[in-house]
Amino acid sequence: MKTTISIILLLLFSSSNSERKILGNYYNYFGCDLKILEDHTFIFNWRFDMASSWSKGKWNLNNDTIYFQVIPVHDTLRLPNKKGSLFLSLNQIPELQKDQNAVIATVLISGGQNKYKMPSKLFFKEGKLIEITKSGKLDLKQKKLFWSSEKKESWYLKE
Numbered sequence: 247m248k249t250t251i252s253i254i255l256l257l258l259f260s261s262s263n264s265e266r267k268i269l270g271n272y273y274n275y276f277g278c279d280l281k282i283l284e285d286h287t288f289i290f291n292w293r294f295d296m297a298s299s300w301s302k303g304k305w306n307l308n309n310d311t312i313y314f315q316v317i318p319v320h321d322t323l324r325l326p327n328k329k330g331s332l333f334l335s336l337n338q339i340p341e342l343q344k345d346q347n348a349v350i351a352t353v354l355i356s357g358g359q360n361k362y363k364m365p366s367k368l369f370f371k372e373g374k375l376i377e378i379t380k381s382g383k384l385d386l387k388q389k390k391l392f393w394s395s396e397k398k399e400s401w402y403l404k405e
Contacts, residue, residue, distance in 0.1 A: 277392075301360050374404070
């Protein structure tokens with residue numbers, strides 16, 4: 247009985263220890279940053295020049311792979327004598343809008359929610375988050391920077 251309890255406690259500790267190693271802020275050289283939070287939520291940002299995008303949602307860990315589920319944040323547009331309509335929020339807090347211009351603004355601005363597709367899964371290795379290709383291999387290639395011919399690794403580094 248004591249052996250079984252010890253094994254269960256060891257498994258729980260090692261699992262939570264793995265998750266603790268993953269928690270934190272990450273960035274790459276291509277305008278992305280990612281915050282992995284203890285409550286199993288994340289915030290992803292991408293910025294380049296005057297364009298930007300953000301996403302948020304939940305994450306879970308399976309072995310050394312982190313899976314991300316983007317959960318859209320919606321605002322509600324409510325006009326007099328009409329039913330409410332949902333649309334993607336410009337910020338991270340759901341709000342009630344009473345003006346159609348709020349919907350138009352989401353289309354016209356150069357930033358917003360989920361405009362840049364974030365990775366759906368990343369592999370955690372030696373403090374780095376590495377993208378996984380469609381064929382299931384780690385993407386360890388260096389890629390050309392936007393503003394120069396210099397190449398940099400594409401994985402996410404912990405701050």
